[in-house]
Amino acid sequence: MYAAVVRSFDSIPKYEKFEIPNPTGKYEVLLDVIAAGLHPRVRSQANDSHYTSDGELPLIPGIDGVGRLEDGRLVYFVAPDTPFGTFAEKTVVDLRRSIPLPEGADAVQIAAAMNPAMSSWVALRRRVDFQQGQKILVLGATGNSGQMAIQIAKFLGASQVIGAGRDQDRLNSLPALGADVIVSLVGEPEEVAERLAEASSEVDIVIDYLWGKPAESVMVPLLMKRSDRSKKLSWVQIGSIAGPTAAVPSVALRSANFQVLGSGQGSVTATGYIAKFPVLIDTIASGKLNVNAVTFSLSEVEDVWNTSFAPGQRAVFVTK
Incomplete structure (x- = not known):
């Protein structure tokens, strides 16, 4: 062969x-x-x-x-x-x-979409207790997986989806995919953190494809702006485009109902992933993404x- x-x-x-x-x-x-x-x-x-x-x-x-x-x-x-x-x-x-595959499914569409879609799909279905009506921030929304996460969050019933990224042209395309708010990550780190915290202070879940300095710099400002810091915020770390490490200040964990967890190979078993595939495949095959x-x-x-x-x-x- x-x-x-x-x-x-x-x-x-x-x-x-x-x-x-x-x-x-x-x-x-x-x-x-x-x-x-x-x-x-x-x-x-x-x-x-x-x-x-x-x-x-x-x-x-x-x-x-x-x-x-x-x-x-x-x-x-x-x-x-x-x-x-x-x-x-x-x-x-x-x-x-x-x-x-369901009858009539496009093999190319399935092969293209499953990998970028499954990260947020599995995160919201298996790693956190996502409920319809919750608000979601997608950090790194301008990549393929981030763009798919915008669509999936809306499809699963998020009441508000915020997309954050650096590429302005890609950011501008996110409302057509379901983003209610877009936030640029271009600028001085403190200014970016303040801008992002202001826009996303009331989210319930962060889907993070960046990690590194962007995550590190915005955690505390975001938490401090929440109207109710006892309301749970789940930060789901999926990718590390901006760096493999991020310092999580102790005050972030003590001063708010805040959990940081990962979603990927190891944190979810192969069986766990596959259990969520049929509905995702049907969703892609039916043209909903x-x-x-x-x-x-x-x-x-x-x-x-x-x-x-x-x-x-x-x-x-x-x-x-």
């Missing part, structure tokens, strides 16, 4: 022939990959920078996709924890980590790998 293969973490994947992997487990089968998304998580997998990486080479990147089983059924699947990912004509899948997929042949992987795409776009490799 052909696959995108990483043989050095200093080089991008190369399109080349590779031996077809063999199923070994009780629930494993070989399937034909139809479509797989080029997510940021895939790039970090391929350069060995993701926290789950084990350094094993050679590696076929790709963490999820849509494939066709031997009986013809299309499924969305999450790749097993092996070096044989989804950027290949064929891969091994554990059937327990696959979900059949805006998805902007750009397709490429897998053979173009070397040309496309480092491409910067337009706001909201997600590259999807197809094998046929």
Whole structure:
């Protein structure tokens, strides 16, 4: 078969022939990959920078996709924890980590949307007790996952969604996706923190894709502006685009009903993720979330790998 293969973490994947992997487990089968998304998580997998990486080479990147089983059924699947990912004509899948697609579902749309959507979907469904009518701040709302989080928060019933980010053009596009308020993170840190705290002081949940200094600088100002500091605020840390660490002042934890928790691999089991997939897949398949997929042949992987795409776009490799 052909696959995108990483043989050095200093080089991008190369399109080349590779031996077809063999199923070994009780629930494993070989399937034909139809479509797989080029997510940021895939790039970090391929350069060995993701926290789950084990350094094993050679590696076929790709963490999820849509494939066709031997009986013809299309499924969305999450790749097993092996070096044989989804950027290949064929891969091994554990059937327990696959979900059949509804009739008429667009494989490319599913492959493009599931990864950026699942972070906020699972966070709101499994990591916090989200209730309809609550208010949500999306910190880092101008990235693909952040833009999807805006849509998902509204879809699940948030009464107010605030989107914060640096790219003004992308910020300006967020109201069309459901944002009620947008906040620029450009400027002096103290001014930004004050501006963001003023806009989001009454939120119930923060979905944070940035972490680092933006999170660190706004925590206390936001908490101090709350009209009722005993009202619970859940800060869900998902991404760390702005830095891997953020100092959480002790006063933030003592002076308000404030909890900081993470959502990702490890804090939620694979079974926990998969349990939430069917409704999310149906939501995407029915067109209730805006998805902007750009397709490429897998053979173009070397040309496309480092491409910067337009706001909201997600590259999807197809094998046929």
